[in-house]
Amino acid sequence: xxxxxxxxxxxxxxLRQQQTYILDLQSVxxxxxxxxxxxxxxxxxxxxxxxxxxxxxxxxxxxxxAAPASQQVINQDNSLIALKDxxxxxxxxxxxxxxxxxxxxxxxxxxxxxxMQIMKQVTGKNSVTxxxxxxxxxxxxxxxxxxx
Numbered sequence: 001x002x003x004x005x006x007x008x009x010x011x012x013x014x015l016r017q018q019q020t021y022i023l024d025l026q027s028v029x030x031x032x033x034x035x036x037x038x039x040x041x042x043x044x045x046x047x048x049x050x051x052x053x054x055x056x057x058x059x060x061x062x063x064x065x066a067a068p069a070s071q072q073v074i075n076q077d078n079s080l081i082a083l084k085d086x087x088x089x090x091x092x093x094x095x096x097x098x099x100x101x102x103x104x105x106x107x108x109x110x111x112x113x114x115x116m117q118i119m120k121q122v123t124g125k126n127s128v129t130x131x132x133x134x135x136x137x138x139x140x141x142x143x144x145x146x147x148x
Contacts, residue, residue, distance in 0.1 A: 011065070011070055011073055011074060011077075011080060012079070012080060012083070014061060014064060014065055014070075015065065015074075015080060015083045015084060015087065016083070017061060018058065018061050018062070018065065018087055019083065019086065019087050019090070021054055021057050021058045021061065022058060022087055022090045022091055022094060023090060024054055025051065025054045025055070025058065025094050026090060026093060026094050026097065028047060028050050028051045028054060029051070029094055029097040029098055029101065030097070031043075031047050032044070032047045032048070032051065032101050033097065033100065033101055033104070035047060036101060036104045036105065036108065037104065039108075
């Protein structure tokens with residue numbers, strides 16, 4: 001019986017550590033979202049490094065917690081089950097935040113690509129102008145054939 005109490009305590013400590021890692025990850029994902037929305041890319045590298053570090057820690061601890069013996073003990077203790085459920089819910093929220101951040105990055109990349117295409121057109125020999133509705137006005141090249 002004493003061995004089981006020690007195992008439960010150790011698993012409880014590991015689950016609490018996992019919860020801390022995942023709460024930290026949630027905070028880092030919120031920071032990442034703010035940087036992406038504000039287009040503050042100078043801090044993004046450090047945030048991504050923190051995120052990677054946390055993901056490694058979460059993965060390593062999860063290997064220990066996922067062992068069949070650990071799972072058996074966790075599934076027999078209501079307090080450990082509750083803690084595990086809380087961790088899983090928080091992790092689901094982290095996955096949603098990470099997915100949203102991925103979508104923001106994807107949209108930003110598309111926008112940057114479009115801006116680069118526009119810049120190439122403006123600086124190129126065959127630069128075009130835009131009409132009042134924002135459409136390309138390829139009939140009149142920018143600055144070409146101006147006599148005055």
